[in-house]
Amino acid sequence: MSRDRLTSLVAGALGLALLLAAVGLAGRTTAPRADFAFCNQSEPSSLDPAVSTGVPDARILRALFEGLTRPDPATNAPLPGVAERWETSADGLEWRFHLRADARWSNGDPVTAHDFEHSLRRVLSPATASRNAYLLWCVEGAREYTRAGPDAPAPPPAIDAVSDRELRIRLVRPTPYLASLLSYYTFAPIHRGCLEEHGPLWTQAGRLVGNGPFVLVERRLRDRIRLERSPTYWGRDEVALGSVTAYAAAGVTTQLNMYLLGEVDWMVKPPPGLYASLRGREDLVVGGQLGTTFLRFNTHGGAFADAPRDSPFRDPRVREALALALDRRALAEDVMRGGQEPLDSFVPNGLPGYEPARLPPPDVARARALLAEAGYPDGRGFPRFSFLYPHNETTRDFCEAVAAAWRRTLGLECELVNQVFGVYLDSTVQGLYDVAWSAWIGDYLDPSTFLELFVTGGGNNRTGWGDPRYDALVEEAGGEPDVARRAALYREAEAILLAAWCVAPVYQRVNINLVSTRVRGFHDNLLDVHPLRDLSVVPDAAPRGGSASPAGPDGAAR
Amino acid sequence: MITPRTLLLRLLGVAGIVLVVVTVCFALMHAVPGGPFDDGRDIDPAIKANLLARYDLDAPLPQQYVRYMGNVFLRGDLGPSLKLRDYSVNQVLAESLPVSMTLGVCALLVALAIGLGAGALAAARRGGWVDTLVMGGATLGISLPNFVIAGLLVLLFVFHWRLFPLTGLTSPAHLVLPSIALGLPFAASIARLFRTGLLEVLGEDWIRTARAKGLTGRAVLWRHAARPAMLPVVSFLGPALAGILSGSLVVEQIFAIPGMGSHFVDSALNADYYLASGVVIVYTVLVSTANLAVDLGYALLDPRVEGST
Numbered sequence: 001m002s003r004d005r006l007t008s009l010v011a012g013a014l015g016l017a018l019l020l021a022a023v024g025l026a027g028r029t030t031a032p033r034a035d036f037a038f039c040n041q042s043e044p045s046s047l048d049p050a051v052s053t054g055v056p057d058a059r060i061l062r063a064l065f066e067g068l069t070r071p072d073p074a075t076n077a078p079l080p081g082v083a084e085r086w087e088t089s090a091d092g093l094e095w096r097f098h099l100r101a102d103a104r105w106s107n108g109d110p111v112t113a114h115d116f117e118h119s120l121r122r123v124l125s126p127a128t129a130s131r132n133a134y135l136l137w138c139v140e141g142a143r144e145y146t147r148a149g150p151d152a153p154a155p156p157p158a159i160d161a162v163s164d165r166e167l168r169i170r171l172v173r174p175t176p177y178l179a180s181l182l183s184y185y186t187f188a189p190i191h192r193g194c195l196e197e198h199g200p201l202w203t204q205a206g207r208l209v210g211n212g213p214f215v216l217v218e219r220r221l222r223d224r225i226r227l228e229r230s231p232t233y234w235g236r237d238e239v240a241l242g243s244v245t246a247y248a249a250a251g252v253t254t255q256l257n258m259y260l261l262g263e264v265d266w267m268v269k270p271p272p273g274l275y276a277s278l279r280g281r282e283d284l285v286v287g288g289q290l291g292t293t294f295l296r297f298n299t300h301g302g303a304f305a306d307a308p309r310d311s312p313f314r315d316p317r318v319r320e321a322l323a324l325a326l327d328r329r330a331l332a333e334d335v336m337r338g339g340q341e342p343l344d345s346f347v348p349n350g351l352p353g354y355e356p357a358r359l360p361p362p363d364v365a366r367a368r369a370l371l372a373e374a375g376y377p378d379g380r381g382f383p384r385f386s387f388l389y390p391h392n393e394t395t396r397d398f399c400e401a402v403a404a405a406w407r408r409t410l411g412l413e414c415e416l417v418n419q420v421f422g423v424y425l426d427s428t429v430q431g432l433y434d435v436a437w438s439a440w441i442g443d444y445l446d447p448s449t450f451l452e453l454f455v456t457g458g459g460n461n462r463t464g465w466g467d468p469r470y471d472a473l474v475e476e477a478g479g480e481p482d483v484a485r486r487a488a489l490y491r492e493a494e495a496i497l498l499a500a501w502c503v504a505p506v507y508q509r510v511n512i513n514l515v516s517t518r519v520r521g522f523h524d525n526l527l528d529v530h531p532l533r534d535l536s537v538v539p540d541a542a543p544r545g546g547s548a549s550p551a552g553p554d555g556a557a558r
Numbered sequence: 559m560i561t562p563r564t565l566l567l568r569l570l571g572v573a574g575i576v577l578v579v580v581t582v583c584f585a586l587m588h589a590v591p592g593g594p595f596d597d598g599r600d601i602d603p604a605i606k607a608n609l610l611a612r613y614d615l616d617a618p619l620p621q622q623y624v625r626y627m628g629n630v631f632l633r634g635d636l637g638p639s640l641k642l643r644d645y646s647v648n649q650v651l652a653e654s655l656p657v658s659m660t661l662g663v664c665a666l667l668v669a670l671a672i673g674l675g676a677g678a679l680a681a682a683r684r685g686g687w688v689d690t691l692v693m694g695g696a697t698l699g700i701s702l703p704n705f706v707i708a709g710l711l712v713l714l715f716v717f718h719w720r721l722f723p724l725t726g727l728t729s730p731a732h733l734v735l736p737s738i739a740l741g742l743p744f745a746a747s748i749a750r751l752f753r754t755g756l757l758e759v760l761g762e763d764w765i766r767t768a769r770a771k772g773l774t775g776r777a778v779l780w781r782h783a784a785r786p787a788m789l790p791v792v793s794f795l796g797p798a799l800a801g802i803l804s805g806s807l808v809v810e811q812i813f814a815i816p817g818m819g820s821h822f823v824d825s826a827l828n829a830d831y832y833l834a835s836g837v838v839i840v841y842t843v844l845v846s847t848a849n850l851a852v853d854l855g856y857a858l859l860d861p862r863v864e865g866s867t
Contacts, residue, residue, distance in 0.1 A: 052643070127608075129612040131595065131601070146605065150611075220653070250811065251812060257725075422591060422592020422829060425592055426592050427591075460599060
C-alpha cells in the first residue's frame, strides 16, 4: 500500500467520523431556556395516562392532562379540575360529577363526560393492560371487567355519561377518597379521536391532544421534554409558566450539578451523603412522605408454600424483642441522616382525619426479658438468621446498623443478604427470608392504602401473618360511609397489626427537594406532588447558584 | 491480502456470534427471578396476565424464542420496549445509537490524536525529561477511570472556568468534555504502544540507512518509522472501541447524554427483555465489525499479514 493510499484511508475515516458526528447532532437545536426547568429523574415510561406508571410520568402527565379533580399543591386535597363540582348519594355509593362548560382539548374540542366514560373504562379494559387498573376496582363491575378474558368480555363498569356535562359513577362500596383518587394521573381523559387516528403512537409530540395546562412541544428520548402553556386550557390565566423543560438526566450528581449551575430550578432527592452540607439552605425543602420504612418478620418460618418450619420468628415475643431493641430515633437521625423522622406507627403521620395507633417506645431491658422468656436468654441458642435487603448503599448502611444493634443489645447474629430489587421482591413474596427490610409508599391520602396490605394472604402481606379480626375490621372500615367511624375502625385494625409484631416500623420516609428561591408556589406535601400548573418564578431575582460549588463525580453507574 | 472468501467467512462469523450472544442473553434474562412488571407491589394475576399477553410474554419460552429470533433476523423487528412504552426498541436505538456513535467516534479521535502525538514526542526525546513526563502522564491516564477524569473536567472547565456546558448534546461544544473523558485513558495506552513501536523500528538497520542518506529525524520518524510502528496501535483499536462503547455508559450519565449507555443499564436492571437484547445485539455487531475492520486495516498496513488470522 502506498503512502497516498494510507493518507486517503485515514482522511476517509476522519471524514466519515465527522459526517457521523454531524448526523448525530442534526436536529439538535437549542431552544431558549424555559421559564422553568427541572430534573425529572428519568424518562417517563409513557405519556398515555392509562398505561404509565411512576413519578416522572406523573409530573409530565399532570401538565398535559387534567382529570375530574386535581390535587391541591399544598394539601393534596382534591380541587375542581374538569369537574367544577360533585355530589355523593347518602349511602356513598353513587357519585355525580358536573363538568365545567369551558373545558377544552388542545385542539379546541370541548371535553365532555363521554370522554371520561371512554377513558376511565379504557383504564379498566383488559386490552389496555393498565398496571393501575386495580385502583378503580371500587367501581361497580370494574374488577370483573378487568379480569374478564378476551373470549368472555364482561359488561362495561358503571361509569356513565348522563349528559355531555354529567358523569355518574356507581361503586360497590363507599369510597370517601374517590374524589382524591380521581386526581391521580391515571384517571385523566384522553382524546378518543387522537387515539383512533394515530393508534399506539398517539403520544408523540405533534400528535398528542391533551386537556391540561400545558401542551407537548418536543420529546427527546432520555434527554428532555419541552412543554408550553396551552392556549385552550380553561384555567390558562392561572398558569404562570409559559414554557417548561423537564430533563431526564438520571445521575443524581449530574442533577445536582445542573441545579448548582442554574440549568434547572428544581431537583428531587439530592445525594443523601450531601444532606448534612445542604442542611439550612433556604432552597432545601424537606418534609414527611406518605411512606414507611419497616422490617418484615417471616412469621410462617420458611417458604410460604411449604409447611411451616421451626423458626424463632413464629414466636411473637421474639419479634417484639427484636423490634423493641431498635432505637428508632438513632436509626433515623444518625444512620439515615436525611431528615427522616422515627415512626411509631405503621401508617405514617400527617394523614388528614386519621390518628395512627402507636407502638410502645424502644425498651432494651424488656426486649432482653422477652427473648429470655422465649427461651433464648442473652441470645443463647438463637439460630443465625437471614436479614434480607435490596441492593442499595443507603439501605445497606441502615441494615448494618440494625444488625449491629441486635448483636450489641440481644447478642443475636444475623447474616445480611442483599439481592437485586427484583430478586429481593421475589424472595419476600415467596417467604425466603427471616427478616426483611421493607418500605411502602401510599398511593392516596387514606389509611386503607397502608392497612389493606396485611389482610390474610394479601399479595403485599408477605409476612405469613393473618388475623381474622384484622381482616374483618379492614373489610368493615372499607364499607363504612361515616368518615369518623371509618377512621376508628382502621385505627383498631392498625393496633392489632402492631401488637402482632409481624412488622417493625422504623422511620417515616422523607421528601427532599432543592428548589430555586426564585420559584413560588412550591409546597412540601405528603405525596410530593408539585403540579407545574401552580408554580411560578420571580422573573428578576438572580437564579440560585451564584455561589455554586460543584459536586464530585458520579462514580460508576450503579 | 484479503480474499473475498475470507471476508465472507468473517462476516458469517459475525452473524454467528450475534446469534449465540442473543440466545445466551435471552436465556439469562428469563432465568433471573423477577420480571418486567414487578415494581414492589402485589399485582393482581389478571392484570399481570393482561400485561404479559399485551407483550407476547405469555407463550412458552421456546415459542417466545423462536418468534423473537424470527422477528429479529427476518424482519429486523427488535420488539417493543417494556419500560418505554411509547417506543419500539428500533425507535429507541434509532434515537440513541447515533448519539453514542458520535461520542464514541469523537473519543476515538481524541485518543488517536493525543496518543499518537504524545507517543511520537516521547520516542523522539527518548530518555529525556519529555519522555519521562509523557510516559508518567500516560501511566496516570491508564490508571484513572473515566469517571474520575470526567469529574475533574467538570470541576475545572464547567464550574471553575465555565468554558463548556455541562449536560445534553445540542452543539459541538457539548461533545468536548465527554470525548476527552472517554478518550483520555485510551490515548494513554496508544501513546505507550506507539512509543514502544517507534523505538523498536528506530533501532532497525534500514532506519540507519535512511539517516545515512541524510534524511532529517522528523522525516525518518513520520515517513518511514510511523507505519510499521502503527501496527500495535491498530491492533489495539478493536479492544479500544469495545472499551469506549462500554465505558460510555458512565460518561453518558455524568454528562446526561442520551446515548445507549443508559438504556443498556436500565433495561438490564428493569428486566426490559426486548430492549436489553436489542442493545446487546447492537453492541455485539459493533464490536465484532470493529475487530474485523481492525484485522483488515492490519493487513493493509502490513502486507505480510493474511486477513484470515
